[in-house]
Amino acid sequence: MSEPKHTLHYFPQSGNSYKVGLALNCAGIPWNAEKVDYFGGETRTDQWRSSVNEMGEVPVLEVDGRKLTQSGSILLHLAQETGKFGGATTAEAEEILRWILFDNHKFTSYLATYRWMKTFMQPAPHEEVLKFFKARVDGALAIAGKHLETNSFVVGNQVTIADFSMAGYLFYPAEEFGFNVRETHPAIGRWLNRLQSLPGWKAPYELFV
Template sequence: MKLYVFKSLPPFLWGYTRDIRAMWTMEECGIPYEPIGIDCGPNGLQDETWYEKINLFKQVPTIDDDGFILTESGAILLYLAEKSGKLIPADLKGRAQVTRWTITSLNNIEPFALPIFFADLQGEESPHGKLRSWHVDILARFFVPLEKMLANQPFLTGTEFTVADITLTCVLREIRKTEVLSEYPNIVKYRQRCEERPAFVKVLNAYEDRLGIERGSAR
């Protein structure tokens, strides 16, 4: 399977990009893959015109599974789990819960976490900066019940690590250098628990090596 990933990034994007999600899932699922590197410009945009034929929006990641092209990280992660039969339950209701939590991470949490990253990057007088506190307050709506839930179970759907946990962990990484999670110790422990998995460590090391940056730069 081919996986389109970044081979160059401006420093402000190190460790935040969504190709990490796909690589982590492939490692957890034991799916061999060929990484194909995409250059990212200084403004965080990939401009290769040839790539538009593969991904309409020229976004990363994209997978090519023997000619079957799939984009969007959430769809890719669920596809890889279904294909391998790993990181997702066999029963319909169990799979629905994994899908539910994957969508929750992408639709309810990431739309408010990502603007905080941009706010800190662009400064308090930027449009994102002026709305930062509002985004933090909205996240509390989701983090408070998550904090309570994770006090009683290690992962989103219970005792088993699933592809939904990869999604949420990577979304949480978008605010890993902020103070936002400091009020939620169970969520912090959850993220640490997921990032201690050997597959994640292997992927992040390979990610840093491919970008040619020092070990730990994308932590």
């Protein structure tokens, strides 16, 4: 059996890595996992930046010698490579990109920053800083929740890479956020349940170790 041609550089707490790993799994693509010592500073070394990703970030997906970075761009690549999760029409493909851009700018960006500061940052930030970001999280969740009240998925009637992008951080344990999004936003909870029914779905700390 030939070796998988996809290798994902990740660390388990990275929701952006999880987006890509989940898309690979649900698309049925064999892949290797290469754990990165993010907390030990590996991605900030000159060696990492010169040989893996000049931006000093994960995820990085190696595909036949190419190194792809930025989760949104990687998801677009996977949709084009596999013909899965990319939308049924040109209009849907454009709508997928719209929601991925929203996710990267207003949804994941605030969720990830708030979770990082609340759970992993040492020393912990000032309480007012947390309150500021929590307000931004609440606003982003309200937009997504309202959209999902009348839509089964983010775009169209089937799962797309927009769903993987938007859900990237929401499957992490509620205690890492200090609130349970399934309880505070029932429409988001129902959407997450639909995603969990996908063949290949795994929770972050089951997919990554």
